[in-house]
Amino acid sequence: MSWERRDSFDTLGPKIYNRPMKKALITGITGQDGYFLSKFLLEKGYEVHGLVRRNSQMSYGNLQHLDKEMFNKIRIHWGDVTDHAIVSSLIKNEQFDEVYHLAAQSFVGVSFSNPHSTYDINIGGTLNLVNAVKEYSPKTRFYFAATSELYGATETKPQNETTPFYPRSPYGVSKLAGFWTTKNYRESYNLFMSNGILFNHESEMRGEEFVTKKIVRNAVKVVRKEIESFEIGNLDAKRDWGYAGDYVVGMWQMLQQDKPGDYVLAMGRNHGIREFIEAAFKHLGITIAWEGQGVDEVGKDATTKQVLVRINPKFFRPAEVDELIGDASKARTELGWEPKVDFAGLVKIMVDYELARN
Ligand code: NAP
Ligand code: G4F
Numbered sequence: 001m002s003w004e005r006r007d008s009f010d011t012l013g014p015k016i017y018n019r020p021m022k023k024a025l026i027t028g029i030t031g032q033d034g035y036f037l038s039k040f041l042l043e044k045g046y047e048v049h050g051l052v053r054r055n056s057q058m059s060y061g062n063l064q065h066l067d068k069e070m071f072n073k074i075r076i077h078w079g080d081v082t083d084h085a086i087v088s089s090l091i092k093n094e095q096f097d098e099v100y101h102l103a104a105q106s107f108v109g110v111s112f113s114n115p116h117s118t119y120d121i122n123i124g125g126t127l128n129l130v131n132a133v134k135e136y137s138p139k140t141r142f143y144f145a146a147t148s149e150l151y152g153a154t155e156t157k158p159q160n161e162t163t164p165f166y167p168r169s170p171y172g173v174s175k176l177a178g179f180w181t182t183k184n185y186r187e188s189y190n191l192f193m194s195n196g197i198l199f200n201h202e203s204e205m206r207g208e209e210f211v212t213k214k215i216v217r218n219a220v221k222v223v224r225k226e227i228e229s230f231e232i233g234n235l236d237a238k239r240d241w242g243y244a245g246d247y248v249v250g251m252w253q254m255l256q257q258d259k260p261g262d263y264v265l266a267m268g269r270n271h272g273i274r275e276f277i278e279a280a281f282k283h284l285g286i287t288i289a290w291e292g293q294g295v296d297e298v299g300k301d302a303t304t305k306q307v308l309v310r311i312n313p314k315f316f317r318p319a320e321v322d323e324l325i326g327d328a329s330k331a332r333t334e335l336g337w338e339p340k341v342d343f344a345g346l347v348k349i350m351v352d353y354e355l356a357r358n
Contacts, residue, residue, distance in 0.1 A: 021045055021047055022046050023046065023095075023098075024047070024048055024097060024099070025049045025050070025051065025090070025091075025094065025098070025100070027050075027051045027081055027102055027125075028051075028102030028103035028104060029048075029074070030052055030059075030060055030063055031102060031207070032203055032206050032244050033201075033247070033251075034061075034062065034102055035061075035066065036203070036205070036247075038066070039070065040245075041252070042070050042074070044252075047075070049075045049076075049077060049094060049096070050063070050074050050076050051077050051086075051103065052077070052078055053079065053080040053103075054078050062205045065205065080125075081103045081121060081124075081125030081129065082120050082124050082128070087125075087129055088128070088132040088135070091129070091132035091133055091136050092132065092135075092136035092137065095140070096137065097139075098143070098255050099133065099142045099143065100143045100145075100251060100255075101125075101126060101142065101143060101144050104122050104125075104174075105117060105118040105122060105171070107171070107207070107209060108169045108171045108172070108317065109209070109317060111169050111172075111174070112170060112317060112318050115170035118171055118174050119170065119174050119177075122174035123174050126178040126182070130142065130144075130185045130191075130193065131185075133185075133191060133193075138189070139192075141194075141255040142182070142255075143193075143194055143196060143254060143255055144178055144179065144181075144193065144195050144196070145175075145178075146175055146195040146196060146197045146198070147172070147197065148197060148198065148200065148266065148324045149167060149168070149169065149171060149321060150167055150175060150179060151163055151166065151324060152166045152172050152321050153166045153168050153319075153322075157323070157325055158266075158326055159266075159326050159327065160326070160329065160330065161197065161262050161264055168320065169319060169321075179195050179262075182194075186260055192255070194255065194260040194261055194263070195262040196247075196250065196254055196262075196263055196265060197326075198250075198264075198266075199239070199241075199264070199265065199267070199324060200239045200324070201241070201242045201243060201246070202241055202243065202244060203243060203244040203346075203350070204349055204353035204354075205244065206244070206350070211232070212276060213350070215232070215273075215276055215277050216280050216350045216354050217354055219277070219280045219281050219286075220284065220351065220354045223285075223286070230310075231311065231312035232273065232309055232310070232312070232315060233312065233316050234273065234316055234317070235297065235311065237272070237321065237323070238270045238271060238272050238273075238323040238324065239270055240266045240267050240268070240325045240326050241267065241271060241346060242266065242339050242341070242346070243340070243349065246339035246341055249337065250263065250335060253331075253337055257334070257335070261334075263328075263331045263337075264327060264331060266326020266327065266328045267326070267328075267343070268327060269325070270325040274299075276347070279343070280347055280351055283347055284351065287302040288308070295311045295313055297311055298311075
């Protein structure tokens with residue numbers, strides 16, 4: 001192991017002297033958060049390893065957007081989190097300082113149509129990881145990607161670490177099992193295992209089926225006259241949206257504490273789907289006017305009266321999470337977590353990226 005002096009990591013963490021270069025594993029490294037977390041850890045001088053499941057294209061997902069030098073530093077291990085043998089040998093052989101377990105079937109909508117694979121990956125995969133840490137590398141610090149979907153239909157507002165859970169989808173239920181598995185291993189075996197209860201966080205790297213990316217991509221296509229309009233599901237839902245680049249900092253901070261714990265990361269403000277649509281189009285110079293009721297509601301260009309947004313019930317979910325709004329006071333106080341990008345900033349980043357893309 002190499003020893004190097006690093007006088008100051010950055011302004012977020014404590015100054016660390018004469019510490020060895022840390023070694024971290026990120027599962028789900030090809031996803032949105034994997035992109036930001038690997039960049040963040042590499043910039044801190046970590047040795048970053050990623051577990052990547054094979055696909056027919058041998059594609060590295062969002063990692064392809066890292067600059068080449070960074071990308072080449074990442075040590076890729078091919079494997080699926082549901083493969084107990086792969087996970088165990090990786091954890092045993094590498095003795096990571098930190099494991100960030102981000103891999104998941106993360107799309108709520110798909111969890112209704114594919115509940116089995118959602119459970120296999122999100123519950124079975126998590127059990128493989130925590131059990132391997134317990135058996136083969138108990139000094140490893142472990143982060144589990146829990147979610148505000150745990151709160152689901154709760155009536156408490158805003159939601160914090162003491163709010164009762166009420167998941168509303170197979171995804172939410174699977175993550176609840178992951179949350180409790182992580183907490184139970186922590187308490188039973190005295191392991192450093194923390195849950196990050198993260199509210200929605202988005203970015204230019206967001207998967208295309210999630211509502212923010214879908215809106216931004218289609219709004220840009222409308223402006224470019226590639227399409228006339230696009231379809232959306234439930235307009236009434238509200239989410240507490242932040243920027244993924246800010247949220248991965250909180251994940252890392254959770255693993256730098258003296259003790260493990262569970263932390264909410266959220267902006268503390270929520271916005272409706274209509275508001276996101278309005279904001280995206282506003283950034284493109286179009287004002288949206290809403291007309292009609294229920295499934296007949298449409299979003300029109302207020303100037304030209306052209307219909308730009310329609311509702312298609314095929315995007316409705318069997319059970320919906322109507323409103324989420326988080327209270328991240330604990331993370332702000334104990335971790336010193338301070339997100340920098342607000343709602344307007346997030347929309348701007350996403351729209352500008354899409355405009356520059358094609
Ligand atoms: P994402 O973009 O959907 O990424 C999911 C990652 O998991 C991808 O790298 C995916 O690989 C990988 N994966 C899926 N199944 C796997 C398997 N069986 N074996 C190995 N890898 C597998 O999700 P994200 O937005 O970055 O979120 C990261 C984590 O945080 C997820 O656990 C998510 O549930 C949770 N979370 C997200 C949010 C949010 O708002 N973004 C909020 C709360 C919690 P492929 O590239 O091969 O598909
Ligand atoms: O963007 P979404 O698909 O995200 P959702 O369901 O909130 O889940 C995301 O955030 C969770 C944290 O709370 C994560 F744990 C999870 O992994 C994921 O990252 O949908 C947001 C809202 C929903 O209420 C949905 O019904 O937007 C509504 N919506 C309306 N029309 C739509 C659409 N969602 C999608 N994906 N597509 C639509 O056309």
